[in-house]
Amino acid sequence: MPEGNTIHWLARVHTRDFAARRVRADSPQGRFAREARRLDGRLFESAEAYGKHLFHHWSGGLVVHVHLGMAGWFYRHPAPAPPPRPTVRLRLATRDVATDLIGPPTCELIPEFARRKLLARLGPDPLRRDFDPDRALAELVRRPRRTIGDALLDQRVLAGVGNIYRAEALFLTGIHPKRASGNVSAEEWERLWKTVRALMRRGAVRGRIRTIEPDEPPAHPLAGRAPADAFYVYQQAICRRCASPLEEFPMSARRMFACPRCQPEPRRGSKRRAKEKNGRDRKRRAAAP
Ligand SMILES: [Zn+2]
Incomplete structure (x- = not known):
């Protein structure tokens, strides 16, 4: 698309x-x-x-x-x-x-x-002069538990971002797509929208998407030479920068890609999860002979 x-x-x-x-x-x-x-x-x-x-x-x-x-x-x-x-x-x-x-x-x-x-009905468009990142942030924090990967594809948050740009921008900012929007700091958000805008500006010159920086060092030797070399993680198998096998999972009904090392997944330390775990441990202890 x-x-x-x-x-x-x-x-x-x-x-x-x-x-x-x-x-x-x-x-x-x-x-x-x-x-x-x-x-x-x-x-x-x-x-x-x-x-x-x-x-x-x-x-x-x-x-x-x-x-x-x-x-x-x-x-x-x-x-x-x-x-x-x-x-x-x-x-x-x-x-x-x-x-x-x-x-x-x-x-x-x-x-x-x-x-x-x-x-x-649309969020601000990073490629327009009237782009207002604060308006996007307001929409982002309105639903803080939604994942950042899901939110980035929502046209009410940022208009124009599609599946390739969300995967690439999250990789370049080191943010795991499954992080909750509410846990993305203001500094991270600024890095993220600036990255999205820079990538899209480059893509608007010819209408084609190529996210790899022109002066990016060659791919990690272990990553080999990927045939489709225009992206860091989108539709790739191995991270271009650290050669880790990439994770692929569905997100907002589209394919999502992330590097487990360059984009560490949120630690499973949220209060709700901790409570669930404690509950499980208690049961286990109770069931133990
Ligand atoms: Zn990596």
């Missing part, structure tokens, strides 16, 4: 291709035909990204809202563009370039107030 970095990159490409131009709009697939007719030949003002949501602003206050979900994508064709495939939901075209949107779960024409309503 494209993460926020890709959506920001797409917004820049679309602004460059279409802003301040009259743009042809068409829906070869037919599912957006009525809306496309309203847009056809209208002035395209700008494209905007917020988290994983993309907005096209057209003259007259019309907004097209797109969410690419798991399988949606924009295909860009410099002129002369080939005839659109029958699956194209929306083709936007000028004399120079055409862009085909295929397979999005969401492509809708909405009024401006609906866009504002949608944004009000």
